[in-house]
Amino acid sequence: MEPFIQELMSKMSTKEKIGQLFQSNIPEFKVEGNVLVEQDIHKLIRNNEVGSLIAIKDPRIIKQLQEYNMEHSKHKIPLFVAEDIIHGCKTIFPINLGLACSFNESLIEKIAQTSAYEATSMGINLTFSPMADLVRDPRWGRVMESNGEDPYLNKVLTKAYVNGYQQDSLKNKHAIGACVKHFAAYGASESGREYNTVDISRQALWYNYLSGYQSAIDNNVASVMTAFNTFEGVAASVNSYLMNDVLREKFNFKGFVITDFTATYECIDHKVCKDNKDAALKTLNCQVDHEMVSQTYQENLATLLEEGRISEQQIDQACYRILKFKFDCGLFDDPFKNCYDDFEDRILQPEALQLSKEAAYQSCVLLKNTENALPLGDNEKVGIVGPHIDVLEHNGNWSVMADSKNNYKITDIFKNDNIIFSKGCHLTEDSSDKELINQAVIDCANVDKIVLFVGEPEIMSGEATSRAYLNLPGNQQRLFEALLELNKPIILVVLAGRPLEMKYYEDNATAILYAWFLGTMSSPALKDILFGKANPSGKLSMSFPYTVGQIPVYYNQLNTGRPSASGSYEQYRSSYIDIPNGPLYPFGYGLSYTSFKLEDITFSSLSLSNSNSIEIKLTVTNTGLYDGYEVVQLYVGALYDDISRPNKELKGFKKVFVKQNESIEVKFELTKEELSYYNSKGEIIYSEGNYNIFIGTDSDTSITNVINYTK
Ligand code: GLC
DSSP states (O other), X not given: OOHHHHHHHHTOOHHHHHHTTEEEEOSOOOEETTEXXXXXXXXXXXXXXXXXXXXXXXXXXXXXXXXXXXXXXXXXXXXXXXXXXXXXXXXXXXXXXXXXXXXXXXXXXXXXXXXXXXXXXXXXXXXXXXXXXXXXXXXXXXXXXXXOSOHHHHHHHHHHHHHHHHTTXXXXXXXXXXEEEEETTGGGOGGGOXXXXXXXXXXXXXXXXXXXXXXXXXXXXXXXXXXXXXXXXXXXXXXXXXXXXXXXXXXXXXXXXXXXXXXXXXXXXXXXOSSHHHHHHHHHTTTOOBEXXXXXXXXXXXXXXXXXXXXXXXXXXXXXXXHXXXXXXXXXXOTTTTBOTTGGGGSSOHHHHHHHHHHHHHXXXXXXXXXXXXXXXXXXXXXXXXXXXTOOOOSOSSOTTOOGGGSOXXXXXXXXXXXXXXXXXXXXXOTTHXXXXXXXXXXXXXXXXXXXXXXXXXXXXXXXXXXXXXXXXXXXXXXXXXXXXXXXXXXXXXEOSSOOXXXXXXXXXXXXXXXXXXXXXXXXXHHHHHTTSSOOOOOOSSOBOSSGGGOSOOSSOOOOSSOOTTSSOOTTSXXXXXXXXXXSBOTTOOBOSSOEEEEEEEESOSEEOXXXXXXXEEEEEEOSSXXXXXXXXXXXXXXXXSSXXXXXXXXXXXXXXXXXXXXXXXXXXXXXXXXXXXXXXXXXXXXXXXEEEEEESXXXXXXXXXXXXXX
């Protein structure tokens, strides 16, 4: 234990140590002028009953509370302040599911670093990010903040977020503590219904769901947040297998664990705790160190100690981990290290805005582009239509620190002589829609092309937004059908927080650009893309189902005992009678304005052992008319093992920028690591045998070669 912390704790009473285990929120401020008037929080501080604060958006209030704390608390232990900086702070970047489509870990690291700079300029010391929940169900609204459906992509991107936030030391002026969440497997909520039961096997947990959290821990993430859901029938916050066996033993996590918002109280509703006292006991026995907003620790730990049901050592351990985080952040050296009077000059800076625009280019996924619909010509008469064109809300959910007034309306950014605007309808049902639809048809009568901006309202994804239907809400499809009657090319631009049902639009739109929610620079970025100043390069981080009835659908499926060779209906084979097995758009898929060719794929050997690796080389040639990025993807598929393993699993990717008519060499190194997996005991297994290798530009790619691994 740090001698400094040891010395400090030796002076603290048990009650004061318990006080460090509580994170308080202040539901609302009473401010006179810019000064916070006396509140309960001041009493908590004076009584040494709070260790950190959550969700304070005004850096002046943070500074005042820290000043009050340093003056009135007994041991002058700095508070830390936490916030949900998920895809940006004041400069908002594309939602994480969109950022994952960039397949660009260095971009994401830069975004995390930029977010940390702005957040630490606003007094914040810890962010509740990255969210590393693997997702396979777009009915769940929180897919928007995830890295998508693949364990490898989740691992790589989670590492990038943690490194961008925490940099080489938490003592850095603009490093911020990261908190990986939600441990564990919250993304497997049954039927995509929010806060629902998670009932997956330990094999599934280890094979697919833990890679992101483990990646964060392997990269020294400061904290872990417990999930709301159950695993094996026990709520995560009081689940000894998850919190002790996996997190502390297997993953050797040394940082602090914080519950999700009142998750301890919820263990009573989960019916695994009798009352708050029982919740406190079971949560502490799971080595949870900090309680977010609920107060079972404050109200019960002292009594549990007196009753001999917990030990002083348990309280000391939790208190130590909190003090250690504050020490590592340098808060004892300078409690005001993240308090800046000039914070307005440190946010929304040009380089941050430019990064957000670049991120938008790389997050948008071009799903369809026929008849050369895109990019638009400067002299084409274009009808810009749809419910998203005259609104500023393009940040997406979990942009709690941002203000949409910093965004731009499409109607402002796209204005020029060749463009007419027509709202067409609202994002959700509205009595004026019928008239708006008729007007849009009239307005577009003489244009060459129609660009229709549709999707979801940004508040329809994020926490507590599960949907049973995945259609475009309201009258948006009616608007599309009415415009279709004009027999003009319709380019669909979708702004949404999740994959939606796109089959009807795949059949009837001329082009489809899936733009997720792109943040502050959404409209300028979309203008650059639609007019060809930027070439979209996103590759899907999550499969798109034909229909909601197909969910869960994901690329790394098992073969089954009766595989359908065609992937479509075959009697007595694993298939549907009404749709194909695969998704409408597969993981890793995305078009470009240009075209690429992969050729000269060579393997240095087809035999792998523990003492050698296989080098795979290939050439990527840009055969089209635009410079652009391509993402070359390496998939591996075990032909046989002790358990049935997916037909293909992403084990590498290289994002390359290739100018038109130019070629670039790409290399992968294949080792036994790429063939390994975790079994249900959390052991890494290396199995000898043959493996299919796939090199391509999406997960639908066919076999490239077969290699053999012998130890
Ligand atoms: C919420 C979310 C969690 C978030 C926390 C604090 O309920 O589940 O992701 O970080 O509360 O806002």
